[in-house]
Amino acid sequence: MVGSTVSVGQHRPARFPRLLVSQEAVILIVAIVLALVFALTLPGFATVGNLLTLARSVSVLGILGLAMALVVIGRGLDLSLIAAMAAGSAAVIQALNAGLPVPVALLIGLAVVLAIGFVNGWVIAFVEVPALFTTLATAFLIFGLTRFVLKTVIVYPPPTATAFLYLGQGRPLGIPMPIIMFAAVAVLVHLFLSRTRAGRFIYARGDNTEAARLTGVDVRRDIIVSYMLAAAIGFLAGIVSSASTASMNMQIINSTLIFDVVLVVVLGGVSLVGGRGSVLSVLVGTLLIGVLLNGLTIMNVNGQVQDIIRGLVLLGAIILDNRLHPRDEETARQGD
Amino acid sequence: MSVAASPPPRSSVRDAVNDLRYRFSIKLFLSELLSKNWMEPIVPFLLMVALIGYFSATVPNYTSLDNTQQLLRLFAEIGLVSVAMGFVLISGGIDLSVGAIFAVTNLAALILFKSWEWPVWAVALGTLAVGAFIGLINGVLVGYLKARPFLTTLVTLIILRAGFDMVSEKYAPRFAVSDIESDVWDFLGGGTILGIPTNALALLVVLIIGHVYLSRSRYGWHIMAVGSSRKAARHAGIRVERVLLGTYVLSGLLCALAGLFYAARQNSAGSDTGQGWEMQALTAVVLGGISLAGGRGTVWRAAMGAVIVFLLINGFVRLGLEGYLTMAALGAILLVAVGFDVKWAKNRGKAIQKIYVNPTRLELKQAPSIARGSASPYAENDRLSQAEVIGLGQVEGPEDVILDRQDRLYTGTREGWILRFSGPNFEHREVFARMGGRPLGLAFDKDENLVCCNGGMGVYGVTPQGEIFKITDETNRTWGKLNDDSRLRLADDLDIAPDGKIYFSEATIRYEMHSWDMDGIEGRGNGRMICYDPATRTTRTIIKNQRFPNGVCVAHDGQSVLYVSTWLCRILRYWIAGPKKGQLETVVEQLPGYPDNLNRASDGGYWLALAGIRSPAYDLAMRKPDFRLRMVKEIPRDEWLYPGLNNGCVVKLDADCQPVETYWDPTGKLHPTITSMREHKGYLYIGGLENNRIGRIKLPGADPDWTGWESYWGNKQNSRVRPTSGSGISAVS
Structure with a gap:
């Protein structure tokens, strides 16, 4: 079977022969081939500087992908992830500007995104509105409210908040902070998904929500928790992003970033039907998209053409995912 | 033309008030309103009107x-x-x-x-x-x-x-x-x-x-x-x-x-x-x-x-709101609207269900005694325990049974089939017609077509060759009623008058075949008597608001139609000819059980099936609608108090519908829930809604040549019958 290397009940590392045919392996090979092609044809691609830039630029995308994977594995989707991230970062920056110490500011931001995650999860779990509609609507809601509160599109942290800026611009041991954060989050999420009961329940819920419920899993609570968790991880991405650029632009909510996140997740084999995929999937998906975007930028392709290319790739990924993991299309609910 | 049934006897003014209170229920109206499709957009419609009203009132020009x-x-x-x-x-x-x-x-x-x-x-x-x-x-x-x-x-x-x-x-x-x-x-x-x-x-x-x-x-x-x-x-x-x-x-x-x-x-x-x-x-x-x-x-x-x-x-633009706030408002509205939609789609059925059942008050008098050995004509005995068995295990719920001129036995089954048993001992079984629905009451018309009331479909006929044809599946709609009641939901039993008109009962218009028992819990006058006229091919409701009208039988003289009301435990007569034409009267006021089919007997009397026997507890429950409502809402179905439909009997009635004798299987093992019986050449054939067999007993002293078809259309018409309006002499068997 193509697809998952991690599934409920058989938690063992994927063996080598199996890895060869999995979707992750295919994407990894495509990414490597693409990178080789770029290295050979594009001047300036295969330099250490560019590769570090690449790694740093995909870090944010990768962390967001990990957050998204948490809800997608549980058969959900969070289109408000970017909005929550922007709102949380903006809250931190405003708190810093108000003169609060960095830890307090971070806690305030965390509280904001956890509240957003809770609202999403509650509406999805208890009102039973499909995740797509819920998060699409809350994304607009968050954007409007944040803009209303901020009165401006871009917020800047005070240059004195060095501890905050270090989270994005620091280089302990010469490694850029975003890469460290990405790696740390990846390891933690991996351990959570594969080694804890709560993580395995996410797979159970994604595989068959009804069966999980009947087995005694508190599905509604878990849905709320998973959206809060996703929002919190997304918040980390926001911190890294706003600290490294020393700004947060609210227009990011209206950008196509959220589709890049979905793309990263789906491409790597975290199927939208739920219950499939792992952290590895997100890593290879991020790698491929990172290489692709980096290459396109070096080739100086304009933003609109990039949008079209990414859109086409995402379309292909969705169709491929649907082929590999067909959902019961006849009984599927609207918004699935 | 419709005739209101005579109201149940009232003991006091309080009862009368109670009766009224339960007859016209606001919940009944609400539940019907809720099930209308045009009710769904009523909220957005009002919202639209309110918005237009608000803006025209506040904005000049x-x-x-x-x-x-x-x-x-x-x-x-x-x-x-x-x-x-x-x-x-x-x-x-x-x-x-x-x-x-x-x-x-x-x-x-x-x-x-x-x-x-x-x-x-x-x-x-x-x-x-x-x-x-x-x-x-x-x-x-x-x-x-x-x-x-x-x-x-x-x-x-x-x-x-x-x-x-x-x-x-x-x-x-x-x-x-x-x-x-x-x-x-x-x-x-x-x-x-x-x-x-x-x-x-x-x-x-x-x-x-x-x-x-x-x-x-x-x-x-x-x-x-x-x-x-x-x-x-x-x-x-x-x-x-x-x-x-x-x-x-x-x-x-x-x-x-x-x-x-x-x-x-x-x-x-x-x-x-x-x-x-x-x-x-x-x-x-x-x-x-x-x-x-x-x-x-x-x-x-x-x-x-x-x-x-x-x-x-x-309006937002007029208020000078920023575009992003407009979008935020749209997002909030979308969220709320989708939330309502999801909850409505999920719970609409439940909401209707919750208020759909509307028990009403139903007063029954003391039931006649069925004590074994008593002088009561209903006294319990074991006369059905010796019944011969036909088609054991080959038939699923023979609600009604009938025999044709060639002595073949027909019955409708749960599968929606009409089965035919033939041969000297009815050992040959064949599927005569695959009709669908739930075939219930049966009758033969003059041309020997088998006419069948089909729960869920209407009234259908089957030619002797086995071809199915529709007779009617709708009647005239009651104006002023929210629910379109023109479609036949649960046509139950029928009989054919000498002029070819088909009189049939529709047990209830509020429930389907699979939930007919809920009508009993409700006890409301949801049923009706309907007449199909083959000359004009029209179907008209003749008597409305009947409480589960069930068995129908045209009297031997063809002047009146007898029918039973199951929940009222009563036999009624509707005159279709003669001086009393159009009038409705109660013939037997209190039966000891719940009557089902009613058919002619060879001696000028009638056979009546009692599908179940009344109990004082359930009679009391029928006087307490609030109790039944609480029961339906608060406890699981298998713990409800139901009418006792486990055992019953066949009652022989004389020409005035007064009971003469009974045939019982008090164990309920051979013939539970007896819903029909049919006399044919000196034998009585017995069917039951939930049974796996058809029973047959010999009737000593019955006319060995008498058949139903001859009684309706052949040389036994009006045989040995005096005008039913008289009194006194009763036919002897």
Whole structure:
């Protein structure tokens, strides 16, 4: 079977022969081939500087992908992830500007995104509105409210908040902070998904929500928790992003970033039907998209053409995912 | 013409008041109101009226001709896009690319007209073609490649937007300097017909055609079917993929139409053209009451929702709200509307169920004694325990049994079949007709067609060759009643008068065959007596508000129709000829059990099946409607207090319907729930609703040549019968 290397009940590392045919392996090979092609044809691609830039630029995308994977594995989707991230970062920056110490500011931001995650999860779990509609609507809601509160599109942290800026611009041991954060989050999420009961329940819920419920899993609570968790991880991405650029632009909510996140997740084999995929999937998906975007930028392709290319790739990924993991299309609910 | 049944006896004024209180129930009205389809958009409709009212009251000159024209002109395009979204939503999909299609087609129309200088008709066709083509791509992706509509159309939205930005950058400056003029183009953009702006008129035409298309045409029905249940639609032979493709193409076309009008009106393409319209349209249609679950909705609801959203946004703009706050408000409205939709779709049935059962008060007098060995004619005995067995295990629930002139035995079964047993000992079983539904009461007409009351279908006939034909499946509708009660739900038993008119009972109009027992819990006069006249081929309700009318039998003299009311435990007579024609009287007021079928006996009397025996506890429960309501709501079904339908008996009645003797199986092992019996050549054949056999006992002293058919149509008509209006002499067996 193509697809998952991690599934409920058989938690063992994927063996080598199996890895060869999995979707992750295919994407990894495509990414490597693409990178080789770029290295050979594009001047300036295969330099250490560019590769570090690449790694740093995909870090944010990768962390967001990990957050998204948490809800997608549980058969959900969070289109408000970017909005929550922007709102949380903006809250931190405003708190810093108000003169609060960095830890307090971070806690305030965390509280904001956890509240957003809770609202999403509650509406999805208890009102039973499909995740797509819920998060699409809350994304607009968050954007409007944040803009209303901020009165401006871009917020800047005070240059004195060095501890905050270090989270994005620091280089302990010469490694850029975003890469460290990405790696740390990846390891933690991996351990959570594969080694804890709560993580395995996410797979159970994604595989068959009804069966999980009947087995005694508190599905509604878990849905709320998973959206809060996703929002919190997304918040980390926001911190890294706003600290490294020393700004947060609210227009990011209206950008196509959220589709890049979905793309990263789906491409790597975290199927939208739920219950499939792992952290590895997100890593290879991020790698491929990172290489692709980096290459396109070096080739100086304009933003609109990039949008079209990414859109086409995402379309292909969705169709491929649907082929590999067909959902019961006849009984599927609207918004699935 | 209808006759009200004589009311049940009342002991006091309080009872009378109680009777009234339970007869006219507000909940009954509410439950029927809730189950009407037009109740669903009532909230958005009121909202729309309130908004229009509010703005006309607060904004000066809001309803002036100029302002109305202006508003209509602004509204028409988003209205069209909303209708497009509505169609896709009804088919069970979603099209988030509507705003982008609108923008792209708007640009296409401008390029074709201003840059390529096509004539207006060609521009129109070209624009529509572009829209249809984009819709086609969506349709192929969703319909044939089975991609998820939500994400797929979201991605096409991005791609189209990016393409739109690229192309419009290149062409936008040229539109401003273009000097192409055309009267037709200007008319499309700014003209009016009879004071209505052209684009609003186009919307109106689209709405009317769309309504007819969706609710009156085969393609529209296919869209509804696919939206309701893709699986069922596929099994019904609908090409689901093609229908889905069609709706996305339709959506693209409607968006292109909107884009065309917008191009003619604005003559320019801004980068924000159609931005966020998918959100507006989605909010509009969900608010208007088109369910996300698909399969439910009308174009009017889409338009209504669009009006609400349009007026709101218009109001926000007047208040000077920023665009992002408007979007936030839309997001909040969408969330609330979808939440309501989801909860409504999930709980509508439950809500109706909760208030649908409406027990009423039903007063029964003391039941006659059935004590074994007593002098009561109903005294219990074991006379059925010796019954011969026919078709044991070969028949599922023979509700009614009947024999033809060739001594073959017919019965209707749970499978919806009419079975025929033949041979000297009825050992040969065959399926005579596969009718469907639940065949109940049976009778032979003059031409030896088997006429059958079918629960769920109506009254059907079967020729001696086994061909099934419909006799009637509807009666006249009761005016002033919310629920259309013209369709027959549970036709129960029938008999045929000498003039060929078919008199049949419909046990209840509020429940189906599978939930007929709920009617007993309710005890309301939900049933009716109906007459089908073959001469005029019309069906008319003759007696309304009967409490589970069941067995029907035309009296031996053909002057009256006898029928029983199961929950009232009563036999009634309705005169169809003679001096009392049209009158209704109670013949037997108190039976010891719940009567079912009633048939003629060879001696001029009648046979009556008692499906169950009354108990004082349940009789008391029937006087306590609130108790029964609490029971239905609060405890599981298998713990309900039910009428005792486990054992019963066959009662022999004389010509005046007074009981003479009974045949019992008090164990209920051989013949539980006896629902029918039929005398034929000196034997009595016994059927039961839940039984696995047909029983037969010999009737000592009965006319060995008498058959039902001869009694109705042959040489035994009115045999040994005196006029029923007299009294005294009773026929002897």
